[in-house]
Amino acid sequence: MVTVMELYQLLPRTNCKKCGESTCMAFAVAMLGRKKNVAECTPLLEANFKKQKEKLESLLLPVAGAEETGMIVHPELCTGCGNCVVACPVDVANDPHGAGMGCAPTNDKVIFKVVDGKVLASNIKECRRFGKNKVLCYACIDPCPTGAIEFV
Amino acid sequence: MVTCTGCALLCDDIEVIVENNRIKEIKNACRRGAARMKGCSNRLVPCVDQKPTDIESSIQKAAQIIRNSKAPMLFGLDNSTCEAQVKGIHFAKKINGILDDTSSFCQGILIERVLAQKFRTCSLDDIRNKADVLVYWGSDAQDSQPRHLSRFSYFPRGELRQRGYEEDRMAIAIDVRESNTAKICKGHFYRIPPKGDREFILALIDALYGKVPAYDTKKMLELAGILKKAEFGAIFVGIGLTYSIKDDFDVLTALAQKLPNFNIMPMVGHYNMRGFNETMFKETGFVNKVKFNGKAVHDIKYSIMESLNEKTADAIVVVGSDPVSSLPGPVLSRLASIPVICIDPCVTMTSKIATVTIPCAVSGLESAGTAVRMDGKVIGLSKIIESEYLTDEEIMERLVEAV
Ligand code: SF4
Ligand code: SF4
Ligand code: SF4
Numbered sequence: 001m002v003t004v005m006e007l008y009q010l011l012p013r014t015n016c017k018k019c020g021e022s023t024c025m026a027f028a029v030a031m032l033g034r035k036k037n038v039a040e041c042t043p044l045l046e047a048n049f050k051k052q053k054e055k056l057e058s059l060l061l062p063v064a065g066a067e068e069t070g071m072i073v074h075p076e077l078c079t080g081c082g083n084c085v086v087a088c089p090v091d092v093a094n095d096p097h098g099a100g101m102g103c104a105p106t107n108d109k110v111i112f113k114v115v116d117g118k119v120l121a122s123n124i125k126e127c128r129r130f131g132k133n134k135v136l137c138y139a140c141i142d143p144c145p146t147g148a149i150e151f152v
Numbered sequence: 153m154v155t156c157t158g159c160a161l162l163c164d165d166i167e168v169i170v171e172n173n174r175i176k177e178i179k180n181a182c183r184r185g186a187a188r189m190k191g192c193s194n195r196l197v198p199c200v201d202q203k204p205t206d207i208e209s210s211i212q213k214a215a216q217i218i219r220n221s222k223a224p225m226l227f228g229l230d231n232s233t234c235e236a237q238v239k240g241i242h243f244a245k246k247i248n249g250i251l252d253d254t255s256s257f258c259q260g261i262l263i264e265r266v267l268a269q270k271f272r273t274c275s276l277d278d279i280r281n282k283a284d285v286l287v288y289w290g291s292d293a294q295d296s297q298p299r300h301l302s303r304f305s306y307f308p309r310g311e312l313r314q315r316g317y318e319e320d321r322m323a324i325a326i327d328v329r330e331s332n333t334a335k336i337c338k339g340h341f342y343r344i345p346p347k348g349d350r351e352f353i354l355a356l357i358d359a360l361y362g363k364v365p366a367y368d369t370k371k372m373l374e375l376a377g378i379l380k381k382a383e384f385g386a387i388f389v390g391i392g393l394t395y396s397i398k399d400d401f402d403v404l405t406a407l408a409q410k411l412p413n414f415n416i417m418p419m420v421g422h423y424n425m426r427g428f429n430e431t432m433f434k435e436t437g438f439v440n441k442v443k444f445n446g447k448a449v450h451d452i453k454y455s456i457m458e459s460l461n462e463k464t465a466d467a468i469v470v471v472g473s474d475p476v477s478s479l480p481g482p483v484l485s486r487l488a489s490i491p492v493i494c495i496d497p498c499v500t501m502t503s504k505i506a507t508v509t510i511p512c513a514v515s516g517l518e519s520a521g522t523a524v525r526m527d528g529k530v531i532g533l534s535k536i537i538e539s540e541y542l543t544d545e546e547i548m549e550r551l552v553e554a555v
Contacts, residue, residue, distance in 0.1 A: 078183070079182060079183045079184070079294075079295075079298050080181065080182035080183040080184075080185075080186065080298065081182055081294060081298040081299055081301070081302055082180070082182065082298075082299050082302035082303065083301060083302045083307055083336075085302065086302045086303075086307040086308055086316075087302075087307050087316075087317065092309065092316070096309070100308070100309050100316075101280070101308050101309055101310065102280060102302055102303040102304060102307060102308025102309075103165055103303070103308075104153075104165035104166075104167070104179070104180040105180075113179065113180075114179065114180055114181070114182065115177060115178070115179055116177060116178055116186050117178065117181060117182060117183035117184070117185065117186030117187065118183065143301075143307060143317075143336060145294045145332035145333075145335055145336060146332070
């Protein structure tokens with residue numbers, strides 16, 4: 001997972017404030033949190049920053065794909081083992097006799113499903129990290145043997 | 153719902169969407185299973201002496217080689233249906249051949265003891281419903297049987313284990329390396345030195361008897377305490393443990409006797425290896441390493457390793473197995489020096505050195521049948537797509553006729 005420092009190193013680091021943030025570091029944090037995007041740093045559009053801009057965009061690609069809850073699933077790491085499917089408390093509550101018992105999900109209310117050997121997340125708004133009573137749940141991250149799920 | 157034949161868990165909750173006789177989407181199968189269900193990317197073609205021919209000529213040539221052989225051997229059948237295995241045994245009888253499979257250098261020794269009821273064992277469904285202490289020993293289930301922990305053993309909620317892994321179950325890993333399974337067992341990973349399983353078992357037995365164990369006293373007493381308290385435990389015996397104690401298997405029996413609440417479960421890779429062992433056991437009283445000669449004779453010299461090393465076999469039929477990729481070098485050169493007949497859906501290392509290749513259908517995808525899950529439950533396999541290929545069962549029949 002990309003870090004704030006990696007992003008920061010690629011910025012002009014002049015603290016010019018053209019992006020609306022007070023420092024380049026603040027802008028890096030905002031980008032990582034998906035509140036700002038690369039294009040808002042106008043000095044980066046200049047030709048001599050072309051390489052750095054491209055690098056930033058590639059680093060931020062997975063972050064850009066994150067769901068509203070900040071969840072990212074890395075399909076290339078996922079082995080489709082289904083641990084997250086069975087461990088997620090939302091899946092257990094919404095499908096106690098399917099996913100909750102280790103079987104194939106029996107309805108579409110679950111968050112995780114395995115399709116073509118990889119996990120696919122949907123109903124993300126049901127995730128306990130989201131909404132009014134949010135809690136810092138780790139029930140899908142901890143059982144994953146390959147680190148295929150993360151939150152940003 | 154169809155069954156996946158990617159490993160001996162034989163997950164039978166797989167959904168597939170088929171379009172134009174091709175699998176378009178696979179739901180619930182893990183990555184390994186999904187790859188298996190996509191079929192072969194490199195399909196075997198019938199060849200004689202490395203030259204493409206038609207299937208009929210391949211079968212005739214194979215029959216001729218077997219007729220001319222004094223000591224033919226049949227090897228494999230772990231990735232075949234039980235029906236094909238029965239036909240395979242029949243074929244081996246007919247040609248007075250040697251018959252062996254991968255289990256002879258893998259889990260055979262353990263499965264034989266399970267079938268002979270030397271160990272208490274149970275079903276995977278029992279484990280899901282009742283098990284509270286799980287020991288993965290020399291087994292990286294997470295990699296080899298990817299859905300083991302999620303479907304049956306650790307994560308699911310079961311009848312007596314409503315709170316699942318969070319509170320009701322404890323997972324323990326004993327291994328020489330920190331495998332992916334060991335990572336999940338977090339605080340309960342016991343690392344042992346290579347070949348250290350026997351010492352570990354002996355120390356654990358001491359601890360269970362209340363004696364001071366010979367090594368790692370604190371951790372050993374802690375582990376003994378956990379095992380003693382278990383209401384329904386399971387030891388998943390992986391190939392790592394089997395290999396390491398194969399010359400003194402009784403230590404595991406002694407440990408099992410000391411743990412009356414525990415069940416022993418062999419962890420099996422090839423989807424129907426246990427099926428082969430069970431079918432053989434029923435037909436001959438042995439699980440592998442047999443030579444037919446009016447009756448079945450069982451001897452270590454009929455293992456694939458010895459048969460090749462000692463030049464006991466002078467021609468070999470390999471069915472759905474790839475010994476070239478798993479046997480050690482010296483044995484391999486011996487294999488390459490005798491006629492090899494390879495029956496497989498896909499191109500393999502073995503098919504590349506074979507004198508005759510006979511392509512067959514992918515069982516569980518292009519042909520139906522039954523197979524035995526690693527806990528002994530018989531599971532049906534379905535035919536999902538049409539194919540023009542003969543099944544390995546049919547090829548066995550054809551060979552019986554042709555010789
Ligand atoms: S964080 Fe918790 S609730 Fe959200 S998807 Fe993961 S396991 Fe489910
Ligand atoms: S636990 Fe990890 S590897 Fe397993 S299905 Fe979920 S994301 Fe994929
Ligand atoms: S665990 Fe084994 S049987 Fe189950 S889906 Fe994966 S490969 Fe197939």
